Amino acid sequence: MIDPAIKHVFADIIVYYEYTFQPLRAAKYLPLVHAYSVLNRRTAILPDSSGRTLRYAQLLFDLSGYQGKLIEWKAFRLGELDEQVIPIKPAMDRVFLEAASEVSQLRKDMIQQLSRLDNDQAMGEWETKVADLLRNTPEIMEEKTVGNFQIGLFAGVARSIFSGKTKNHFTDAMGIDLGFNFDVKRSRFGLDVGLSFNKTRQGLEGKGNWPAAMKTNFASIELTYGLKIPKNKWLAVPYVGLAINEFTPAKSSKDDKRRLAGYSPVVGLELNRIFKNKTNPQENASFFYRIRASINPSNFIKNNSGTQINLKVAVGFDAAKVRSRLVKKT
Numbered sequence: 001m002i003d004p005a006i007k008h009v010f011a012d013i014i015v016y017y018e019y020t021f022q023p024l025r026a027a028k029y030l031p032l033v034h035a036y037s038v039l040n041r042r043t044a045i046l047p048d049s050s051g052r053t054l055r056y057a058q059l060l061f062d063l064s065g066y067q068g069k070l071i072e073w074k075a076f077r078l079g080e081l082d083e084q085v086i087p088i089k090p091a092m093d094r095v096f097l098e099a100a101s102e103v104s105q106l107r108k109d110m111i112q113q114l115s116r117l118d119n120d121q122a123m124g125e126w127e128t129k130v131a132d133l134l135r136n137t138p139e140i141m142e143e144k145t146v147g148n149f150q151i152g153l154f155a156g157v158a159r160s161i162f163s164g165k166t167k168n169h170f171t172d173a174m175g176i177d178l179g180f181n182f183d184v185k186r187s188r189f190g191l192d193v194g195l196s197f198n199k200t201r202q203g204l205e206g207k208g209n210w211p212a213a214m215k216t217n218f219a220s221i222e223l224t225y226g227l228k229i230p231k232n233k234w235l236a237v238p239y240v241g242l243a244i245n246e247f248t249p250a251k252s253s254k255d256d257k258r259r260l261a262g263y264s265p266v267v268g269l270e271l272n273r274i275f276k277n278k279t280n281p282q283e284n285a286s287f288f289y290r291i292r293a294s295i296n297p298s299n300f301i302k303n304n305s306g307t308q309i310n311l312k313v314a315v316g317f318d319a320a321k322v323r324s325r326l327v328k329k330t
Contacts (some may be wrong), residue, residue: 001276001280003219011039013038013039013040013060013061013064013102014037014038014040014064015035015036015037015068015071016035016036016037016061016181017033017034017035017036017068018033018034018035018037018079018219019031019032019033019034019075019088019092019097019191020032020225021088021110022095022158022276022323022324022325024057024080025213027082027083027084028080028081028082028083029080029081030079030080030081030084030124030324030325030326031046031075031078031081031088031089031091031092031326032044032075032142032324032325032326033043033071033072033075033095033326034072034142034220035067035068035069035071035072036080037061037064037065037067037068038064039061041182046131048176052120052123052268055127056114056123057122059110059126060107060191061128062130062131062134063103063106063110063130064103064204065134066103066130066133066134066137067099067100069134069137069139069140070099070103070108070137070322071095071096071099071139072139073138074095074098074324075092075095075121075140075326076138076140076326076328078091078095078160078328080224081199081264083140083301089182090147090173091168100238104170109316110126111261113126114126129168132250136177136255138328138329139328139329140326140327140328140329141327141329142281142324142325142326142327143246143324143325143326143327144322144323144324144325145322145323145324145325146284146320146321147320147321147322148184148185148319148321149182149183149184149256149320150174150182150183150318150319151180151182151183151318151319151320152181152182152183152316152317152318152319153178153179153180153316153317154175154179154181154288154290154314154315154316155177155178155179155314155315155316156176156177156290156312156313156314156315156316157174157175157176157177157312157313158174158176158194158220158310158312158313158316159172159173159174159196159310159311160172160173160174160194160196160218160220160304160308160309160310160311161308161309161310161311162307162308163300163306163308163309164298164305164306164307165301165303165304165305165306165307166299166306166308167201167202167306168201168202168303168304169200169202169204169210169304170199170200170201170216170218171198171199171200171201172198173193173197173198173218174196174197174198175183175195175196175197175218176194176195176196176204177192177193177194177312177314178194178200178314179191179192179193181318182276183318183320184230186227186228187225187227187228188223188224188225188226188227188237189224189225190223190226190227190239190241191221191222191223191224192221192222192225192292192312193220193221193222194218194219194220194221194310194312195217195218195219195221196217196218197215197216197217197218197250197328198215198216198217198218199213199215200212200213200214200216201223204301204304206258206259206260206303206304207251207257207258207259207260208256209259210258210260214249214250215249215250215251216247216248216249216250217247217248217249217250218245218246218247219245219246219248220236220243220244220245220246220310221243221244222241222242222244222266222268222294222310223241223242223243223244224239224240224241224242224266225239225240225241225247225266226238226239226240226270227239232289233273233274233275234262234271234273234321235271235272235288236270236271237269237270237271237272237273238267238268238269239267239268239269239270239294240265240266240267240268242263242266242268243263243264243265243266243296243299243308244260244262244263244267244295245261245262245264245296245299245301245308246259246260246261247259247260247261248260252279253272253325258295258321260301260304261301261302261303262299262300262301262302262305263300264296264297264300265296265297266294266296266297267294267295268293268294268295268310269292269293269294270290270291270292270293271290271292272288272289272290273288273289273290274286274288275288275289279322280322280330282313282321282322283319284319284321284322285317285319285320286317286319287315287316287317288315288316288317289313289314289315290312290313290314290315290319291310291312291313292310292312292313292314292315293310293311293312294310294311295307295308296308296309296310296311302317306315
């Protein structure tokens with residue numbers, strides 16, 4: 001705002017700063033700080049709009065910008081600290097005070113010189129000096145990296161399609177699916193558990209009588225290892241592993257010995273579509289839809305083995321620790 005009634009520039013500039021820290025091992029931490037300057041245009045007042053006045057106001061704003069850069073640079077130079085020796089608040093208070101004192105003295109010297117000398121030479125010298133300070137003070141930025149370890153949980157529905165002798169005696173199974181995965185870099189270790197429901201097609205003997213049309217439960221467990229192949233918001237994971245399969249009567253007593261189980265290799269592919277990412281200072285979470293298809297060349301159910309195809313649709317999330325640090329921008 002221009003107000004000819006005033007004699008001095010009132011550049012209402014505030015330097016904002018905030019800080020936190022990245023916890024490290026054994027009470028160690030890395031300080032993280034952000035600083036920036038803001039001109040309040042509603043309350044800032046200039047006596048006129050002459051070139052000299054505008055240049056002077058720009059110098060005041062640039063000095064505030066230099067103060068913000070200086071705060072970040074000083075915090076970066078602190079490096080790793082010990083919370084038991086140097087708590088975060090005193091460390092940051094000292095950084096802010098040192099930066100404010102240094103810039104306050106510069107501002108005081110500039111105001112004194114420019115108030116005595118009404119010429120362009122002094123103004124030009126200060127413009128060069130402040131520009132050099134801004135240019136020579138390294139720019140600091142916060143760098144976030146996602147940890148190498150990630151854990152995910154998911155739940156959905158599954159359908160197991162049987163063939164061979166298994167199909168002769170049991171209908172296809174439909175039910176719920178849930179599990180978790182543990183990732184190390186690009187490797188994915190998974191545990192996938194399904195509980196499905198079906199019926200016997202015709203009677204059979206297996207540790208007791210299984211009459212036709214009896215309701216049964218089918219449980220399957222897949223222990224797998226896969227390789228993550230990401231592309232944009234998609235993630236493909238081809239995998240191999242071990243499958244454990246079991247049929248039991250739906251209504252059975254504790255003493256019921258009827259149980260048909262088998263163990264077999266399994267190969268498959270899962271396809272994930274990430275639909276949402278959520279990040280906070282300590283953790284990154286990705287929410288996904290998942291389609292998973294696998295095949296057991298033979299489920300090795302005793303006397304009733306056959307090829308088994310598993311189709312699964314689920315929703316879930318992956319979570320990983322996020323580490324932050326201040327780095328010098330190159």
